[in-house]
Amino acid sequence: MKRTNFYAQHMAAQAKMVEFAGFEMPIQYPKGIMHEHEVVRTGVGVFDVSHMGEFDVRGTGALAFLQQLTVNDVSKLVPGKAQYSAMCKPDGGIVDDLLVYMMSENHYMMVVNGACEEKDWNWAFENSKNFADCQLTNMSADINLLAVQGPKSLETLQKLTSTNLSEIQYYGFAEGTLAGVDMILSRTGYTGEIGMEIYFRGGEDVAAAIWNAVFAAGEEFGIEPIGLAARDTLRLEKGYCLYGNDIDETTHPLEAGLGWITKLAKGTFNGSDVIAKAKEQGVTRKLVGLVIGVEKFIARHGYDIVHNGTTVGKVTSGNIAPSLNKAIALGYVPTELSAPGSMVEIAARGKTFPAEVVKIPFSA
Amino acid sequence: MTFPDNCKYTHDHEWVRVEGNIGIIGVTDHAQGELGDVVYIDIADDLAEVEKGGSFGTIEAVKTVADLFSPVGGKVVEVNRGLNDAPETVNKDPYGEGWIVKVELSNPADLDELMDVNAYKELVGH
Numbered sequence: 240m241k242r243t244n245f246y247a248q249h250m251a252a253q254a255k256m257v258e259f260a261g262f263e264m265p266i267q268y269p270k271g272i273m274h275e276h277e278v279v280r281t282g283v284g285v286f287d288v289s290h291m292g293e294f295d296v297r298g299t300g301a302l303a304f305l306q307q308l309t310v311n312d313v314s315k316l317v318p319g320k321a322q323y324s325a326m327c328k329p330d331g332g333i334v335d336d337l338l339v340y341m342m343s344e345n346h347y348m349m350v351v352n353g354a355c356e357e358k359d360w361n362w363a364f365e366n367s368k369n370f371a372d373c374q375l376t377n378m379s380a381d382i383n384l385l386a387v388q389g390p391k392s393l394e395t396l397q398k399l400t401s402t403n404l405s406e407i408q409y410y411g412f413a414e415g416t417l418a419g420v421d422m423i424l425s426r427t428g429y430t431g432e433i434g435m436e437i438y439f440r441g442g443e444d445v446a447a448a449i450w451n452a453v454f455a456a457g458e459e460f461g462i463e464p465i466g467l468a469a470r471d472t473l474r475l476e477k478g479y480c481l482y483g484n485d486i487d488e489t490t491h492p493l494e495a496g497l498g499w500i501t502k503l504a505k506g507t508f509n510g511s512d513v514i515a516k517a518k519e520q521g522v523t524r525k526l527v528g529l530v531i532g533v534e535k536f537i538a539r540h541g542y543d544i545v546h547n548g549t550t551v552g553k554v555t556s557g558n559i560a561p562s563l564n565k566a567i568a569l570g571y572v573p574t575e576l577s578a579p580g581s582m583v584e585i586a587a588r589g590k591t592f593p594a595e596v597v598k599i600p601f602s603a
Numbered sequence: 604m605t606f607p608d609n610c611k612y613t614h615d616h617e618w619v620r621v622e623g624n625i626g627i628i629g630v631t632d633h634a635q636g637e638l639g640d641v642v643y644i645d646i647a648d649d650l651a652e653v654e655k656g657g658s659f660g661t662i663e664a665v666k667t668v669a670d671l672f673s674p675v676g677g678k679v680v681e682v683n684r685g686l687n688d689a690p691e692t693v694n695k696d697p698y699g700e701g702w703i704v705k706v707e708l709s710n711p712a713d714l715d716e717l718m719d720v721n722a723y724k725e726l727v728g729h
Contacts (some may be wrong), residue, residue, distance in 0.1 A: 468639065468665060472665070536663065
């Protein structure tokens, strides 16, 4: 199993480690998931997400390649901007969701899920062969990535860099130095809080130096390391999709509520024929938010969604929403049951529990 | 991690502590650590009896849900309903305030089949 360059820091913080995406990753630290969730919502937390994959894309063919590969309109990017996107197979199934960064003209970076890195690399590399002057480099093993998230995140990081972080807009980024190390300072994240993701190269010594600098800077705000479990509850409250749970190769972007990143007007791309047809005919199922009627019943991935005694769909993610103090879930239901206010039931352990379809993001 | 030596243990990570003819039952410190933050203990309102090794409810935690298996058989004399409002007590004090159910032992010999503290420590690698 692989380890990130922050392994020693996780051990020192007494993390509980699990296998994730081929890496030994922290799932939680001793104070627990609820506590970590709260730290990110009210202060500042640090996630090691170095398992994520980063691909460098260069050449005069890079833009045309990314337009074919991804569903969002890459021509809308300017240097210093990133966009959320997805890549699909020809049948519209989602290979992965990702971020596309425009570094400069003819130079981009793709950031993909760690669990999909190998598959995505193969898929992207195969696709790139159709484009002249388009060079891909898999930088995943060389790049450290920390997500520093929460209302105190910018104040924390600002102490360590001369780049004015407040000038970087949401989904913008800057190349600068932080604690003396060159990095990409990106105003992105997966928590719904203000925050940054910082990408930098270097081994364990560099990683340790940055980790220590960030924690020293955040000490006055009660900074803490945050594990994958709280990352999941934080993103779920905001209704962000998790690849492998809510979206996968059997779902297409319109069903998953990702129509807003799927730019059919840009021209053809992988999956565009199928997606355009689905748009024309209307999708038969939709990913919706669900609030469970029983306060603390957790609807988990794979549980059946039932309506009038018939199974009509599946829960794709579910948990307690610690900030909202209710149990929430995402799941696919038939389009006719997808309007907010629709009532369904979730089946588990021989019982059914009522659930109401609600708007995403979830609110109190 | 704590391992009280006045308890008996199951392979499913429950403990029972006997006071008189009453068995007090809960989940072990190891179990609560593996489960993570406990959010709900689901025990039927009309639970009257438990069988040795039988499931008497579920414990819902952020990470997973697990069945609760009784280490002993007997009549249920009390369910810790205080956990409804404070399920995190199971994480904080698994052998004390975080007890789950009290049972009047129907067959004290049930205890003989359970692990003592040393056997349980060995099971969880301590």
